[in-house]
Amino acid sequence: MNTELIYLDHAAATPIDPRVLAAMQPYFSDAFYNPSSPYAPAIVVRRDYDEAKHTLAQAIGAKPDELIITAGATESINLAFHSVSGHVVVPSIEHHAVLAAAKQHDHTIVAVDPKGMVSAQTIKDAITEHTQLVSVAIANNELGTIQPLRDIAQVIRIEREQRLARGDTTPIYLHCDASQGVGQLDINVARLGLDMLTLNSGKMYGPKQVGLLWAASHVHIEPLIVGGGQERGLRSGTENVAGVIGFAKALSLASEHRKFESERLAKLRDRLHQRLAEAFPAAVFSGHQKHRLSGHLHVSFPNIDGERLVFALESRGVLVATGSACAANKGTRSHVLTAIGLAPEVADGSLRLTLGHASNDETIEKAGIILIEEIQREYARTQA
């Protein structure tokens, strides 16, 4: 990355960590063998691949043979939804991948509170006797709001027990998209009470188009992609060994540095928050201010054109987002901001600032100064 740029869009993409790339490097051109080949060098590759899956499993408190390696979170989410046939329940602020997959089923989209929080009660109310899947992201990618997954898991558990008690065998699963927040939250599938979990290497300093779906052994997975029978027949295709080695390294590093990095980012974020709040008393900070990813800062400047601001900031070397990268590219208003009830004139002046490895005292200090100058300039312009 160009070191003169101040990157505040870690939720959209992260560079591959040099340690991750170093771990991957041998598998590009040296240990490139097909892990299904019978000779020893390929068997070594198979072993390394399996070890990487073991590392991934361990990091989330799961068993390696419960993991299905995919080409990223979007595929994992689609695979989770493809595995159920009945009604599904999802919050309105989920990522487009979850919303699009839900819309292929009989579905209920539930509202969230103004902080972007999903309540377990709302989920409970939306569950019908036909519901087979509830999918809730661990944290919202725009606001950073962390969801009460344990409470939601409790609702699912009770529903499951009630069905069992009345002899109803319709399964009901809780899937969690944890693409965001892996470096900042403890993702233990048992502690969270999940049945399925999606992880994405590309948002945690690992390679892109690599992800996984964890599914507890009681979940019946219906493959989306069939063929050579890789991943226990649940996801065919010659394995991306280098990618999975990198993914495992990235997740290990995230787990190892989680506490330190999470506290470090929260401190930097809070400082930036404070400076912007002082400079712009009318600024609206969205997302739950306590239960929020430590690198996320969502702020709206009423009556300012957020897109213009992104370009003004870019000309000063500060890279930020107006919304999630996918929505931003389409020039439509963020569905998340609409869902939390932000007025259009507030929503349209939004910035999503997401801190990460590239953030430090110096860059955040400098970003604060530039942000304040450019926002003041925009206000001066619009009021002229």
Place this chain on the structure above:
Amino acid sequence: MNTELIYLDHAAATPIDPRVLAAMQPYFSDAFYNPSSPYAPAIVVRRDYDEAKHTLAQAIGAKPDELIITAGATESINLAFHSVSGHVVVPSIEHHAVLAAAKQHDHTIVAVDPKGMVSAQTIKDAITEHTQLVSVAIANNELGTIQPLRDIAQVIRIEREQRLARGDTTPIYLHCDASQGVGQLDINVARLGLDMLTLNSGKMYGPKQVGLLWAASHVHIEPLIVGGGQERGLRSGTENVAGVIGFAKALSLASEHRKFESERLAKLRDRLHQRLAEAFPAAVFSGHQKHRLSGHLHVSFPNIDGERLVFALESRGVLVATGSACAANKGTRSHVLTAIGLAPEVADGSLRLTLGHASNDETIEKAGIILIEEIQREYARTQA
């Protein structure tokens, strides 16, 4: 790759070409931005990504907006089959991905001749009024036999015209899996008369888990993976920019060196063929001896245990396959060899030798000596 090993399994996996890796390198940690982000460095990444797609399209005589980037051939094949609902026709020797995808439909599996050749007439006979897809690999991955795709395309064209003439709007498409043979055959979608084409980066010295499905503009593609709307909504998920840059570089290199490399490999392969034929008059060479990929040599030694032979050769540093890597891993007899009618005692003594970049005069000379010694030793052992 360990230079002391003689790698004769290029059909199972290829190392990433150093030039491909060099092209990818900047996109891992520097130009890592999400191509959907709005700021200039991300727009540059988007442009580079689009240029890579342009290069890929040009290499196959297609338009860039007819390409859908996927996570490899298996996904591309699944996407092609997912886009039709009616009857499908596939030859019995197709890759497992094609056979498995076909089995999700009403399907007819057609026989091939003893050389592994599919005849256009057989395809014609299998087409019913409900047939919507015919899928034929450009060359068989075990035997190397090259299929008469132009003749098959002609059959499809006539069927389409007849349907049109009688007012039947049922579509019929020809899909070709060209995972094998890209470095040796001219893959021009118009000249071949295709409607859909699958390519795989991982078998042509590019990165693994990267591929594409080309679909002519008249083909209606039904997405398998929905979400953020990437790839014109036909395949969602944050783009693997580094992977696609590498894929484009790999395909460019393959196209550029095709004629030279194809002739070079054919010469080496023919020499090896001749040596084995002279040493073992009972050896059975399968696949079409004229219409065959120039790097492929499929040979069976009756009453020899092919798997034992693979291990014996490995101990001498020569890496070969008994069948395709997926099937080999399952310890079952190759469906391809069964389909061409090889007797079990012949099929079980098979080696698939596939030459490629790592092959040269010296390695092939040495491989020939070692092969002859080890096969003689196996014959001596079994006859003892």
